[in-house]
Amino acid sequence: MSQTQNLNIVPFVSVENMMDLVLSIGVEKFLLELCAYVEEDFARWESFDKTPRIASHSHDGVIELMPTSDGKLYGFKYVNGHPKNTKSGRQTVTAFGVLADVDNGYPVLVTEMTILTALRTAATSAVAAKHLAPKGARTMAIIGNGAQSEFQAFAFKALLGVDHLRLYDIDPSATERCARNLESFGFRIDACRSAEEAVEGAQIVTTVTADKKNSTILSDNMVGPGIHINAVGGDCPGKTELHRDILLRSDIFVEFPPQTRIEGEIQQLPEDYPVQELWKVVAGTETGRRSETQITLFDSVGFATEDFSALRYVKDKLSADSRFQNLDLLADPDEPRDLFGMLMRHQARATQAVA
Amino acid sequence: MSQTQNLNIVPFVSVENMMDLVLSIGVEKFLLELCAYVEEDFARWESFDKTPRIASHSHDGVIELMPTSDGKLYGFKYVNGHPKNTKSGRQTVTAFGVLADVDNGYPVLVTEMTILTALRTAATSAVAAKHLAPKGARTMAIIGNGAQSEFQAFAFKALLGVDHLRLYDIDPSATERCARNLESFGFRIDACRSAEEAVEGAQIVTTVTADKKNSTILSDNMVGPGIHINAVGGDCPGKTELHRDILLRSDIFVEFPPQTRIEGEIQQLPEDYPVQELWKVVAGTETGRRSETQITLFDSVGFATEDFSALRYVKDKLSADSRFQNLDLLADPDEPRDLFGMLMRHQARATQAVA
Numbered sequence: 001m002s003q004t005q006n007l008n009i010v011p012f013v014s015v016e017n018m019m020d021l022v023l024s025i026g027v028e029k030f031l032l033e034l035c036a037y038v039e040e041d042f043a044r045w046e047s048f049d050k051t052p053r054i055a056s057h058s059h060d061g062v063i064e065l066m067p068t069s070d071g072k073l074y075g076f077k078y079v080n081g082h083p084k085n086t087k088s089g090r091q092t093v094t095a096f097g098v099l100a101d102v103d104n105g106y107p108v109l110v111t112e113m114t115i116l117t118a119l120r121t122a123a124t125s126a127v128a129a130k131h132l133a134p135k136g137a138r139t140m141a142i143i144g145n146g147a148q149s150e151f152q153a154f155a156f157k158a159l160l161g162v163d164h165l166r167l168y169d170i171d172p173s174a175t176e177r178c179a180r181n182l183e184s185f186g187f188r189i190d191a192c193r194s195a196e197e198a199v200e201g202a203q204i205v206t207t208v209t210a211d212k213k214n215s216t217i218l219s220d221n222m223v224g225p226g227i228h229i230n231a232v233g234g235d236c237p238g239k240t241e242l243h244r245d246i247l248l249r250s251d252i253f254v255e256f257p258p259q260t261r262i263e264g265e266i267q268q269l270p271e272d273y274p275v276q277e278l279w280k281v282v283a284g285t286e287t288g289r290r291s292e293t294q295i296t297l298f299d300s301v302g303f304a305t306e307d308f309s310a311l312r313y314v315k316d317k318l319s320a321d322s323r324f325q326n327l328d329l330l331a332d333p334d335e336p337r338d339l340f341g342m343l344m345r346h347q348a349r350a351t352q353a354v355a
Numbered sequence: 356m357s358q359t360q361n362l363n364i365v366p367f368v369s370v371e372n373m374m375d376l377v378l379s380i381g382v383e384k385f386l387l388e389l390c391a392y393v394e395e396d397f398a399r400w401e402s403f404d405k406t407p408r409i410a411s412h413s414h415d416g417v418i419e420l421m422p423t424s425d426g427k428l429y430g431f432k433y434v435n436g437h438p439k440n441t442k443s444g445r446q447t448v449t450a451f452g453v454l455a456d457v458d459n460g461y462p463v464l465v466t467e468m469t470i471l472t473a474l475r476t477a478a479t480s481a482v483a484a485k486h487l488a489p490k491g492a493r494t495m496a497i498i499g500n501g502a503q504s505e506f507q508a509f510a511f512k513a514l515l516g517v518d519h520l521r522l523y524d525i526d527p528s529a530t531e532r533c534a535r536n537l538e539s540f541g542f543r544i545d546a547c548r549s550a551e552e553a554v555e556g557a558q559i560v561t562t563v564t565a566d567k568k569n570s571t572i573l574s575d576n577m578v579g580p581g582i583h584i585n586a587v588g589g590d591c592p593g594k595t596e597l598h599r600d601i602l603l604r605s606d607i608f609v610e611f612p613p614q615t616r617i618e619g620e621i622q623q624l625p626e627d628y629p630v631q632e633l634w635k636v637v638a639g640t641e642t643g644r645r646s647e648t649q650i651t652l653f654d655s656v657g658f659a660t661e662d663f664s665a666l667r668y669v670k671d672k673l674s675a676d677s678r679f680q681n682l683d684l685l686a687d688p689d690e691p692r693d694l695f696g697m698l699m700r701h702q703a704r705a706t707q708a709v710a
Contacts, residue, residue, distance in 0.1 A: 015683050015685065016683055049411055054406065054422060056429055058457045060459075061458075061459070063457070065431060067420055071413065074418050076420060078453060085459050088459065089691060092691065092692075096462075100418060102413045103437075104415075104435070104437050112685070112686060115694065115698065118695075147694035150694075151694075177692075177696065181699060328369035328370050328467075329451055329467055330451075331370045331467060332370070332445075336444060336445060336447065336502070337447075337501040337502050337532075339502035339505075340506060340536050343382070347374075
């Protein structure tokens with residue numbers, strides 16, 4: 001049985017496999033299709049088991065597990081956040097994830113998720129902005145031009161038609177690199193010397209910085225009426241990007257309130273401060289943007305259902321003959337109750353092979 | 356940098372690698388050494404971050420994540436429990452796990468844990484029995500002769516010198532297989548026709564059945580004075596093996612009370628019913644067995660620190676040149692902040708290769 005069904009094998013998508021997959025589909029098309037999965041899962045929000053992510057905090061960072069299930073599939077992501085990692089040539093955020101069959105508990109996919117997380121975060125931001133940003137917005141400021149910035153740009157271009165970027169980073173070389181990476185993809189790009197300059201004329205302001213502290217990337221006077229703020233960088237306790245006064249002037253939309261109140265910009269506000277849930281807007285039971293002067297804020301922290309959408313999308317994209325390795329992950333004795341016998345038979349085979 | 360340091364690579368121990376590792380060390384020696392790791396970690400219990408496992412229950416089973424950290428290493432296990440799986444040729448329990456460096460969040464080991472869980476469960480039972488079973492116990496009843504049974508036998512032989520087994524399973528073929536698997540390893544084995552018969556003359560009674568319901572594998576009249584009960588099978592809500600009256604006559608030792616009160620035999624008792632924590636006995640601050648007539652009960656459900664011990668042991672055993680594969684799990688751009696550039700350079704290389 002193990003020979004024919006290969007119950008021990010789980011497909012694994014390596015970093016190289018993932019890059020091949022993204023490039024073969026094309027970054028913009030990948031993001032567009034992923035947006036559809038994210039949106040579909042937000043619309044059926046109530047069918048998911050939801051829990052705040054399980055975080056293990058240490059001096060220099062955090063390691064988190066983010067599980068969820070829709071009753072048919074179960075997914076989780078392992079993700080770390082270590083702002084000082086870049087000093088040792090490592091990524092601030094790395095991740096991998098697993099999708100499993102709820103009926104038998106067997107994993108059906110193991111995949112890198114460092115690249116995939118960047119893509120799903122951008123896709124989720126774009127889905128939120130589709131419902132919240134002013135109609136026809138084409139100019140976006142991106143404050144913080146690190147690893148997530150280009151993905152945000154592509155997702156907003158793919159889903160909303162944003163084609164004018166105003167970039168700012170405290171490190172000018174980050175802005176230069178971001179601009180260079182994007183220059184051949186049809187964007188008009190302004191490299192700015194301050195956050196104040198970057199937000200001039202922008203209908204959408206994306207903040208995506210990495211410092212693990214309470215910063216004021218945007219101060220109150222920088223935010224005019226009608227703006228949509230896509231606040232991506234503030235995503236753990238003690239890490240925020242916006243001045244509190246901005247929050248008080250905005251209509252705030254969040255993923256999963258119990259998690260966002262701990263990790264998002266709204267950790268600066270009282271626990272019962274009113275916020276709207278993005279899924280209700282996506283499902284059509286609540287209104288997103290209601291007026292041209294309203295300031296909308298998507299207080300993004302990243303939620304398990306978004307990883308679930310991404311895992312589901314990658315699983316659907318895997319064809320039988322390409323872009324994954326077979327991982328011998330699950331013990332699969334011929335007789336399920338005979339795990340020890342499997343070990344003994346392995347020894348017998350090994351001995352035979354030597355003899 | 357990525358070429359020289361290989362920051363993208365994580366060692367992966369497949370099922371086959373694990374079998375090779377166990378067999379090359381020898382099952383009994385592996386269990387003895389693993390017992391030492393388990394005991395060491397129980398003795399420094401207070402240095403661990405502890406949380407009840409995060410369970411996702413469904414109609415036919417459960418999928419769980421079990422994380423913990425000692426501040427230097429972080430480990431978690433993915434494990435399912437699906438009693439009906441054997442009908443489709445699958446394992447009731449499969450598992451895999453990850454060990455990571457807390458300082459940078461990077462995984463340092465991915466490994467199969469179906470076999471490893473069986474080993475660590477047995478090792479933990481043996482460690483508990485070392486402190487709780489009557490001195491000189493050599494006869495053990497094993498009720499439930501499925502996938503876990505042989506591992507229990509070997510662990511008790513390795514650590515305590517148990518060499519006389521009395522086996523019983525509702526399925527006689529399971530008992531036959533278990534006896535056959537163990538016959539050449541120096542045990543005296545009695546195949547019994549009932550649980551009542553199996554416990555006759557046994558100083559240690561191990562219950563390790565798999566039904567997901569409240570069963571009475573042991574009734575009160577079957578448990579005489581001085582016995583140590585190693586209750587392994589009752590490990591999730593609604594799944595118990597012992598009659599409540601046995602619990603009331605026993606001194607009960609548990610791993611992590613908040614988890615055991617949900618999942619263990621003591622789910623049958625009031626929430627404030629007094630239990631002792633195994634780690635305090637191991638650390639020497641509390642006494643295990645105090646008299647020859649005392650009934651001791653290890654209400655085992657399995658806890659994250661035990662998986663941590665097992666992951667730590669396997670990591671220490673891996674040598675540079677053997678028994679693992681290199682997994683391309685972590686995106687590792689030359690410049691950490693330039694994740695998108697990594698994708699573009701991959702495309703450039705692919706294009707070059709074609710041209």
